[in-house]
Amino acid sequence: MMTMMLMMCSSLVLLGLIGVGASSSGSSSSSPRMKLSYKDLQQFNGVKRFDLERSCCFGALLLDEERGRLFVGARNFLLSLSLDNISKQEQKIYWPAPVDWREECNWAGKDINTDCVNYVKVLHHYNRTHLYACGTGAFHPTCAYVEVGQKLEDHVFRIDPSLVEDGKGRSPYDPRHTSASVLIGDELYAGVATDLMGRDFTIFRSMGQRPSIRTEQHDSRWLNEPKFIAAFGVPESENPDDDKVFFFFRETAVEAQGFGKVTYSRIGQLCRNDMGGQRSLVNKWTTFLKARLVCSVPGNDGTETHFDELRDVFLLQTRDRKNPLIYTVFTTSSSVFQGSAVCLYTMNDIRRAFLGPFAHKEGPNYQWVPFQGKVPYPRPGMCPSKTFGSFESTKGFPDNVIQFARHHPLMFNPVTPLGGRPLFLRTGIPYTFTQITVDRVNAADGHYDVMFIGTDVGSVLKVISVPKGSWSNTELLLEELQVFKDSSSIISMQISSKRQQLYIGSDTGVVQVPLHRCSMYGKACAECCLARDPYCAWDGHTCTRYLPNTKRRFRRQDVRNGDPNALCSGDHQKQRVLEKRLYAVDGSSSFLECIPKSLQAQITWTYQRHPENPREEVRERREAGWGRYAGLL
Template sequence: MGWAPASAMIPGLALLWAAVLGGAAPSPPRLRLSFQELQARHGLRTFRLARTCCYEALLVDEERGRLFVGAENHVASLSLDNISKRAKKLTWLAPVEWREECNWAGKDIAIECMNFVKMLHMYNRTHLLACGTGAFHPICAFVEVGQGLEEPVLRLDLRSLEDGKGKSPYDPKHQAASVLVGEELYSGVAADLMGRDFTIFRSLGHRPSLRTEPHDSRWLNEPKFVKVFWIPESENPDDDKIYFFFRELAVEAAPALGRLSVSRVGQICRNDVGGQRSLVNKWTTFLKARLVCSVPGLEGDTHFDQLQDVFLLPTRDRRSPLLYAVFTTSSGVFQGSAVCVYSMNDVRRAFLGPFAHKEGPTHQWVSYQGRVPYPRPGMCPSKTFGTFSSTKDFPDDVIQFARNHPLMYNPVLPMAGRPLFLQVGAEYTFTQIAADRVAAADGQYDVLFIGTDAGTVLKVISVPKGGRPIGLLLEELHVFEDSAAITSMQISSKRHQLYVASRSAVAQIALHRCAAHGRACAECCLARDPYCAWDGAACTRFQPSAKRRFRRQDIRNGDPSTLCSGDSSRPALLERKVFGVEGGSTFLECEPRSLQARVEWTFQREGEAPRTLVPAEDRAERTAQGLLLRGLRRGDSGVYLCSAVEQGFSQPLRRLSLHVLSSAQAEQLARAEEAVPAASPGPKLWYRDFLQLVEPGGGGASSLRMCRSPPAQRPPPPAPRKKGRNRRTHSPEPRAERWPRSASHW
C-alpha cells in the first residue's frame, strides 16, 4: 500500500536522523518564560480543587462567558475572564455500591473507583451533557447551567441520569472522543469493562442506535480514539458526515513486522440508519484511510505514526476546514514529535479512491480492481448523488462490499507533503494542539499552541517559505509548575485567552505577551508575532482596524532594517567597566533576549579606531551568558561590544570597557584594602585609592566591576546549563546581576 513504518527501516532511519531530521539539538524558542515569570508579569492564572485530579474535559462557552471543566468527581464552572474568580463547582460521586463493586473487581478503590468526568457537551440553551466513568460503571447526566450572563448556575439533574455505556469509557486510563450533533451523540469508545469491544457509536436522539461491526479487526483493531468532528459535505444536510480520528494496529502490515501502529481518519454518514437484511443496526457507510505524517528521504520516509490530537480550524468555506494534527513516533531509534496539516479536499479524495483488498491470509494488500457496486460504498443516501433515500434501500451487494472493504488503499498526505513543524531529540513530546487564525498587516497567519508532556505550551506560527508553509517556534511557556502533561486545550478567540488542563490543574494565559518581546522597534519586529506590532513607542497588541501609519510589523520576513531604520526608540546601550588582573580571568556578561540570536563580540583597543571580531581561541570561551577571557594580557584592555545577530540584523546589546591591571597594581590594591578596618563606617579608603589608580579623578563607581582574585581564589567559569524542563528563562525587563559580589566582583 505504498508505506513502510519507520521502525522497519533502522539503517535508513539512522541516515535520515543525521541528514534530514538533524541530529542537532531541537529548535529553541525565541522566548522562554518560566511558570514564576508568567505568574508575576504575564497574567497566568490557575485553578484546582482540593484532593481532585485529572482535569481532562474543557468546554468554552463564549455566550455565558464560562469555562466548564470535568475532573475527578466534579464539574466546575469558571469565568473565561479569570478562572481564579467566581468559580462554581458541583460534586458528582459514583454511588457507594458501584465503588464497592469496582473494588471487588480488583480495582483500587482510592484511585480508580471514582467518577472521572471525561466528556462535556453543550446540549441546549440551558443544559450540558456530562459523562463519566462512574467507578467502572459509565454514567451520563444533564447539568443545568442557566441561560445568560447572570449569576452562574451549576446544578446536576439527578432525574435525567443516562446509561453511559458507549459514551464514556469504563477505565479512567482509556481515551474516548465524541461530538454532539443536534441531539445525537457520536462517540468512539471501548464499550465493555475489559476494554476490548471498541466501537463507533451513535446514541441519544430519536433514531435507532448504530455501531461498528463488533470484534472485526478489519473495521477497528484496538483503536485509540482522538477526536470526532461533524463536517458538512454540501449544502444538502443529507450529505453531512462525521469524521473520526484515531490510531490503531495496522491490519495491512506484513506479519513479519509485528504489531505496528498507524493513524487513521474514518467517516460515516450522519443519515446512516443501517442495513435492511445485513449490517442491521450497524454502519453501512463506514470507511477509513491512513493518515500519514512523515519526512521524505532517500532511504525511505520517516513516519510519525502516533496521532495524539487534532484541531479543526474553520475557514471561509465551512465545508473545507484545515485539520492541524500532532503526532509522535513509536520508533525506538529516536524521539520526536511533528505537526502535520491536512485539507478536507485531500481527505475526501482518499475516500473516493480505490479500496484496499486482500484475497486471503497469504496474499498482499492491493488496490481493488474489480467492479465497485452502485451506489458507491461510503456515499450518503441523498438526492445529491443518487436516488436512494435511506441506507436500508441499498442493494445487498453494496452492503456486503461495505462490510468487507472498510479500508481505502490511498493514504491522506499532509499539505506540502511533509510536516509543518517538528522537534526531534527534545525532552518532551507533543500531546495537544489548538490553533487561531490572526489578521496581521501583511495577511492572515495561523498561530498554533502545542501542549507537551512536560507541562509546557509551544507557540508556533505558520509562515510561507520557498513555496510551502513552515513553522517558527516563537515561545515556550511553562504553564504548570509541576511539569504535568497537558491533557486538553481550548481557545477563546473573543477574549484572546488560552485554557490548558493537566492532571493537576487548569491554567489560563493570554494568547500574546507583546511587552515581553522588548522595548525597541527591532525587537518587536524580529519577534514575528502577528498579535503584536510596534506603535512608535512600544510593542503592543496589533489592531487591524487601527491607523496603519503607526503600525510596524513584518511577520513574513521579520526584517527590521526597513521598518525600524528611522526609529529612535532603541534603549540606551548598557555600559559597564570591568577590571581584571594580568594572568587571571574575567567574565564579560551579555545574554540576548532571543534564544535564536547569535552573539557577536567585537573588540577595540585603547587608542585604536578599527573594531575587530574577538577571535575564537582557547583564551576566549563563548558561553550562553557571555564571554570568558582566560590568561589576561595587558593588550586585552579595550572596549568589547556585544551584539545580537538575528535574521541578518545586528543589534548592539552591551558595551564593556575592560582594564587589565598588572600584578604590581593588584598587590598595591590588596595592601590598601587590608589597611582599612572591616568595620570602618563610610566608603572604604582602598576603594577610592583604586579609583585613583586606574582612573584619576574617580567617577563611574556605580558601574564598576573588578576581577583581581589570584587564580586559586577565582570563581569557576559558569558551567553550561543543562537542557531539560527547568531551563533558563528570559525576562522582558533588564536582568538582575547574577554573579556573586565577593572581593572579586564590585
C-alpha cells in the same frame, strides 16, 4: 539588531558586541524567541491557576463564550470557572459514583481510590440551557443533563437527578481508556469501549430519534484495538443529507500483519443519515470507511521516517465550513528514534483518499492490494441523498453494496499532509507533544495560523509558519512557556480568540495564560520587530497588541522578514539599543555577558585598541548561558 561596545584610550581596549537579528533566510528556529519559566509568568501576572483538593484529571474542557464560563470535567467534580479569571468565581458540582457501584468495582479487583470513582470524560453543549456530561461512574458509565441557565445572570449549575441515564456506548468504563465524541443536534457520536473489559471498541450513535447504530462487532478489519482521539462533524454540501462525521484514532494495523504489532493512525468517516442495512448490517454502519493518516519525513534515499502515533487533532474553521483545516500532533512509537511533529491536512486530500481505491486482500500470500474489480453502485461511503443519487435511505441499498461495504472498510491510499511533510517537528528533545490548538491571526502582511502546542512536561510552545518562497515555509518557535510548575503533562487545551486567552488542563489543575505578552519583547522597535509575533507591533512608543482596524502612523510590524534595519530605520530608539560602551584593561581578561530579548539573535564580540584602528573579532571561550563569553584581551 543590537550592539554593545567596550571602549578605552591608550592602554584600554575597545570591545563591541554585535547582535544580528535572526532573519528568515539564515536563522535556526530551534530556540524560542522568548522562554519563560513558571516563576516568570507568575511575576508578570501571565498565569492564573485553578486546582481542587480531593480531585484531579482535568481532561474535559468546554468553552462557553456567551456565558463567559469554562466548564471542566474532573474526578468526581463538574466545575464552572470564569473565562476572565479561572481562579475566581468557581461553581462546583460534586458528582461521585454511588457507594454500591464503588464497592462492586472494588470486588472486581479495581483500586477503590483510583479506579472506583467517577471521572468526567464527556462534556458537550446540549441546548441553550443544558450541557450533556458523562463519567466512568466506577466502571458504571453514567450521563446527566447539567442545567446552566439561559443567561449568565442566572447563576444556575446543577444536575437534575431525574435526568441521569446509562452511559454505556457514550463514556468509557475505564478511566485509562481514550474516547472521542461529538454531539450534533440531539445525536451523540462516540468512539468508545462498550464493555467492562475494554475488548469491544465501537463507534456508536445514540440519543436522538434515529436508531442506535454501531460498527461491526469483533471484526479487526473495522476496528483493531483502537485508541480514539477526536471526532468532528463536517458538511459535504449545502444538503444536510450529505453531512459526515469524521473520527480520528490510532490502532493496530491489519495490513501490517507479519511485522509484529504496528500502529497506524486513521481517519474514519460515516454518514450522519446512515440507518443501517435491511437484511445485512442491521443497526450497523453501512457508510463507514477508514484511511491511513500519514505524517512522515521523506528521506533522500526514498525511505520515510514516520511519526505513527496520533495524539491530538484541532479543526480550524475557515470561511468555507465544508473545508476546515485539520492540525494534528504525532509522536513516534520507536525506541530508537524519538520525536514529535505537527502535520496539517486539507479536506480535499481527505475526500480524495476516500474516493480512491479500496484495500483488498488477495493472492497466495493474502497481500493487501488496490481492489481492481467493479465497485457496486451506489459507491460505499456515499450518503443516501438527492445530491449524488436517488436512494433515500441506506436501508434501500442493494445487498451487493452492503456486502462490499462490510468486507472493504479500508481505503488503499493514505491521506498525506499538506506539503508532503510535517509543518513543525522536534527530534532529540526531552519532551513530546500532547495537545494542539490554533488561532488564525490577522497581521500587517497577511494572516498567520498561530499554533499552541502542549507537551508532556507542562510547557506550551507558540509556533507560526512563515512563507519563505512560492513552495516552502519556515517555522518560527516564538515562545516556550512553562505553564505548570509541577511539569505535569498537558491533557487538554481550549482557546478563546475573543478573550485572547488559552486554557490548559493537566492531572493537577487548570491554568490560564494570555495568547501574547507583547510588552515583554523589550522597549525598542528593533526588539519588537525581532519577536516576529503576529499579535504584536511597535506603535512608536512600546511593543503592543496589533489591531488591524486601527491606523497609527508609527505602527511597525513585519512578521514575514523581521528586519529591524528596514522597519526601525527612522526610529530614535534604534541607537539606544544598538550601542553601549564598556572599558577593559589591555592584557587582562573580562567576563562579557549579553542576553538579548530574542534568543535567536547571533552574538559577536569585537575589540578596538585605538579609535583609529579597525575592529577585530574577540577570540572567545563560550561559557554556559546564551551570550556569555570570557574575552581574551
